[in-house]
Amino acid sequence: MREQGYAAVTSRRIAERAGLKPQLVHYYFRTMDELFLALLHRLTDAYLVQFARTLASDTPLRGLWDISSNPETAALTTEFLALANHRKDIGAEIIRLNRRMRSMQAEVFKQVLQSAGFDLEEYPPEAVAVVLESIARGIALESALGITRSHAGMRALVERYLAKFEP
Amino acid sequence: MREQGYAAVTSRRIAERAGLKPQLVHYYFRTMDELFLALLHRLTDAYLVQFARTLASDTPLRGLWDISSNPETAALTTEFLALANHRKDIGAEIIRLNRRMRSMQAEVFKQVLQSAGFDLEEYPPEAVAVVLESIARGIALESALGITRSHAGMRALVERYLAKFEP
DNA sequence: GTCTATACATAGATAGAC
DNA sequence: GTCTATCTATGTATAGAC
Numbered sequence: 001m002r003e004q005g006y007a008a009v010t011s012r013r014i015a016e017r018a019g020l021k022p023q024l025v026h027y028y029f030r031t032m033d034e035l036f037l038a039l040l041h042r043l044t045d046a047y048l049v050q051f052a053r054t055l056a057s058d059t060p061l062r063g064l065w066d067i068s069s070n071p072e073t074a075a076l077t078t079e080f081l082a083l084a085n086h087r088k089d090i091g092a093e094i095i096r097l098n099r100r101m102r103s104m105q106a107e108v109f110k111q112v113l114q115s116a117g118f119d120l121e122e123y124p125p126e127a128v129a130v131v132l133e134s135i136a137r138g139i140a141l142e143s144a145l146g147i148t149r150s151h152a153g154m155r156a157l158v159e160r161y162l163a164k165f166e167p
Numbered sequence: 168m169r170e171q172g173y174a175a176v177t178s179r180r181i182a183e184r185a186g187l188k189p190q191l192v193h194y195y196f197r198t199m200d201e202l203f204l205a206l207l208h209r210l211t212d213a214y215l216v217q218f219a220r221t222l223a224s225d226t227p228l229r230g231l232w233d234i235s236s237n238p239e240t241a242a243l244t245t246e247f248l249a250l251a252n253h254r255k256d257i258g259a260e261i262i263r264l265n266r267r268m269r270s271m272q273a274e275v276f277k278q279v280l281q282s283a284g285f286d287l288e289e290y291p292p293e294a295v296a297v298v299l300e301s302i303a304r305g306i307a308l309e310s311a312l313g314i315t316r317s318h319a320g321m322r323a324l325v326e327r328y329l330a331k332f333e334p
Numbered sequence: 335g336t337c338t339a340t341a342c343a344t345a346g347a348t349a350g351a352c
Numbered sequence: 353g354t355c356t357a358t359c360t361a362t363g364t365a366t367a368g369a370c
Contacts, residue, residue, distance in 0.1 A: 004253040007174035010345060024354065026347060075252060081308060082249040085242060086171040091312055098314055122327070124320035130309070131302055131321065138301025141248060145258055147265055153291035154298065160289070177363060191336065193365060 001039075002072060006079045009036075037089055040080060044097045051101065055108045059166045061132065064105070065158065068133045074140035105129040116165050168206075169239060173246045176203075204256055207247065211264045218268065222275045226333045228299065231272070232325070235300045241307030272296040283332050 001009050011025040011032065018024075029035035054063030067073065084091035109125035135158060139151055168176050178192040178199065185191075196202035221230030234240065251258035276292035302325060306318055 002252075005249055008253060011347085012345070021355065022345090023347085023356085027353075030347085032346070078245055078248050079252065081245050081312075082172055084312060085169075085246065086175060095312055095314055098309070098312075099316075102316065123324065124317060126317035127320035127324050130305055130317055131324070134302045134305025135298050137305065138297055142265070142297070145248070145251060145262055145265075147262055149266075149269065150291060150293035150297055153294035157290065157294050157298070178365085179363070188337065189363085190338085190365085194335075197365085199364070 001079050002076055006036075006083050033087060033089060036083065036087065037093060040090060040093050040097075043076070044093070047097075048100065048104075051104060055104055060108045061112060061162055061166055064129070064132060065136050065162065068136035069140045071140045071144040074137050075144045077137070078141065102126050102129065112165050168246050169243055173203075173250045200254060200256060203250065203254065204260060207257060207260050207264075210243070211260070215264075215267065215271075218271060222271055227275045228279060228329055228333055231296070231299060232303050232329065235303035236307045238307045238311040241304050242311045244304070245308065269293050269296065279332050 009032075011022040014025050014035075015022040025035065029038060050067065054060055054067060057063055080090065080094060084094050106125045106129065109129050110120065113120060113123055113125055113128065135154070139154055142148070143151065176199075178189040181192050181202075182189040192202065196205060217234065221227055221234060224230055247257065247261060251261050273292045273296065276296050277287065280287060280290055280292055280295065302321070306321055309315070310318065
């Protein structure tokens with residue numbers, strides 16, 4: 001999925017990599033939809049664990065930044081978003097993941113923003129979290145394509161803001 | 168492509184919508200790669216025109232925000248980014264588009280930032296442009312999925328920053 | 335420019351033997 | 353749990369008639 005996109009994920013190719021016959025794929029997952037959902041669940045679980053650990057650390061903002069600015073993660077996220085475009089089960093699951101994620105973030109960001117003296121009305125924790133993540137993913141997506149033109153400047157810009165919260 | 172993802176774009180379906188036979192698609196575009204490239208070129212041209220008009224207006228930042236926060240545009244961009252994952256021709260074309268776009272943005276942002284009294288070393292115009300666009304696309308992608316939870320807060324947050332440049 | 339005919343490859347999925 | 357055999361649908365692409 002990462003290497004060639006979701007459309008290249010077929011029972012035949014999966015079986016080939018596993019050194020087995022394609023029919024086995026249908027033994028474990030009746031349909032390809034089931035397989036994609038299982039994959040999403042597995043990634044989701046691993047992600048939420050990593051995420052919880054990061055938010056519990058003493059540099060949650062930098063941790064979140066690192067996770068979201070990973071080009072491979074961003075590319076895979078893009079594939080799932082594209083998949084969600086036409087497989088509504090996938091879309092529903094992504095929405096669920098998003099909800100859980102944002103709730104976790106909101107609590108931590110609330111504390112971080114408050115102790116830095118920000119007005120939570122003006123800077124809603126969830127909104128700030130989405131902003132940080134969007135910027136990170138923006139950079140990551142460009143990196144995945146091979147574009148790095150303005151990234152040094154962006155990282156410096158973000159770094160100055162992060163330093164206000166996590167010196 | 169917008170409705171069912173790039174993988175659903177087949178010569179058969181295209182012909183069906185056009186009320187013609189699938190073979191005609193191959194008459195106009197020898198391969199599907201050629202077709203996708205032609206589509207990207209057409210979208211790219213239209214986009215750059217819209218883009219130039221926006222940047223020449225008296226509210227280029229808000230204009231850029233509006234363009235990038237359109238959910239349909241964001242969804243289509245996502246499809247092309249996913250396509251670029253495994254069709255290198257598409258990736259190369261997207262990089263070209265990106266370069267032209269950023270150059271156009273940089274000039275305008277430079278002026279806007281300067282007249283608002285920002286240090287261009289600290290706030291590189293291109294970097295600021297990528298940040299604005301990334302946030303807009305982040306919101307748009309969530310909207311396309313049906314997530315709107317923290318969007319009001321985000322829009323208000325962004326609006327306060329935009330107002331500093333375009334009262 | 336549009337059609338019919340056709341080839342060839344690939345994908346999803348099921349049945350049943352071992 | 354893994355295999356062989358097999359069906360059926362779908363996709364890309366070419367040749368050649370009109």
